[in-house]
Amino acid sequence: MSFSSNTKTELCRIQAADCCRKAECYGLLLFGRCFSAQSITLTTENRETARRAAELTAGITGAFADVSVSPRKGDRKSAYTVSVPGENQIEQVLNQLGHTGREISLRINLANLENDCCRSAFLRGAFLSCGTVTDPSRDYRLEFVVPYRNLARDLTAFLTDIFELDVNPGMLNRKGSYVVYLKGSEHVSDLLTFLGAGNAAMELIQVRMLKEVRNNVNRKTNFEAANIEKTASAAAGQLMALKKIFAGGGVSALPEELRELAILRYRNPDLSLRELGQKLDPPLSRSGVNHRLRRIMELADRLPATEGESHD
Numbered sequence: 111m112s113f114s115s116n117t118k119t120e121l122c123r124i125q126a127a128d129c130c131r132k133a134e135c136y137g138l139l140l141f142g143r144c145f146s147a148q149s150i151t152l153t154t155e156n157r158e159t160a161r162r163a164a165e166l167t168a169g170i171t172g173a174f175a176d177v178s179v180s181p182r183k184g185d186r187k188s189a190y191t192v193s194v195p196g197e198n199q200i201e202q203v204l205n206q207l208g209h210t211g212r213e214i215s216l217r218i219n220l221a222n223l224e225n226d227c228c229r230s231a232f233l234r235g236a237f238l239s240c241g242t243v244t245d246p247s248r249d250y251r252l253e254f255v256v257p258y259r260n261l262a263r264d265l266t267a268f269l270t271d272i273f274e275l276d277v278n279p280g281m282l283n284r285k286g287s288y289v290v291y292l293k294g295s296e297h298v299s300d301l302l303t304f305l306g307a308g309n310a311a312m313e314l315i316q317v318r319m320l321k322e323v324r325n326n327v328n329r330k331t332n333f334e335a336a337n338i339e340k341t342a343s344a345a346a347g348q349l350m351a352l353k354k355i356f357a358g359g360g361v362s363a364l365p366e367e368l369r370e371l372a373i374l375r376y377r378n379p380d381l382s383l384r385e386l387g388q389k390l391d392p393p394l395s396r397s398g399v400n401h402r403l404r405r406i407m408e409l410a411d412r413l414p415a416t417e418g419e420s421h422d
């Protein structure tokens with residue numbers, strides 16, 4: 111399975127709150143192949159996504175969606191099509207989601223997002239429906255392929271609003287569709303975390319660490335090749351712990367003596383423990399740094415799991 115497909119499968123295991131289920135259902139249907147009075151249809155290569163879309167549609171709108179599968183042909187994988195049959199049912203779904211199906215241009219109706227938590231669920235639905243994320247060993251890139259221009263613009267604004275100025279989504283035209291994309295490991299892993307795909311974000315960070323450490327080998331002649339993988343995955347674990355701490359109340363939640371190191375590690379994932387110690391004021395030995403990082407990891411372990419982390 112591809113990285114993208116694994117990510118979607120992970121997202122489909124999330125047990126969403128009631129308010130979020132509606133937002134996710136809306137994201138799935140609105141960003142499908144067609145969302146109008148003539149047809150509400152989405153197509154996906156991921157079976158779990160098709161099942162989730164059909165279940166949410168039934169649960170939220172009361173309409174029963176058909177799921178059909180087209181067999182794989184040559185290079186083409188098998189695809190699942192979820193569609194709402196019958197004019198009456200289509201109208202019912204549109205009504206429930208605050209649309210008429212006759213809008214001149216399709217826009218996001220924010221009334222379907224009841225609470226702040228629903229923003230993540232809505233975006234998850236959109237990603238499941240029309241998104242892909244590139245295997246991090248090739249590139250750091252996440253895309254939404256949207257059939258309608260104003261909808262793509264709304265999505266861009268929505269992403270910018272959530273991540274403020276940190277993320278600047280791009281938009282381009284490809285084969286008649288509008289592609290909204292994010293680049294860069296930080297942005298892509300932040301978005302994956304936001305959607306609830308903690309494992310996929312972790313995998314991406316690990317791949318990045320490994321690449322960075324490998325690049326550093328050329329500069330550090332005394333570095334033992336056998337330790338590369340170990341170092342990278344230890345640092346990736348520290349980064350995930352720090353993200354959890356920052357998400358759960360910020361660096362001020364840490365005891366004072368750990369704060370400087372926490373920020374330093376977060377900004378310099380590729381530094382060795384000795385180098386980290388030298389950058390501290392006052393400097394700290396390698397074992398001192400190691401001891402403090404362990405304490406940080408223990409503190410993160412005691413925090414409640416973030417969404418998407420513990421639903422297996």
Ligand SMILES: [Zn+2]
Pocket residue numbers: 127128129130131133224225226227228229231
């Ligand atoms: Zn919610």
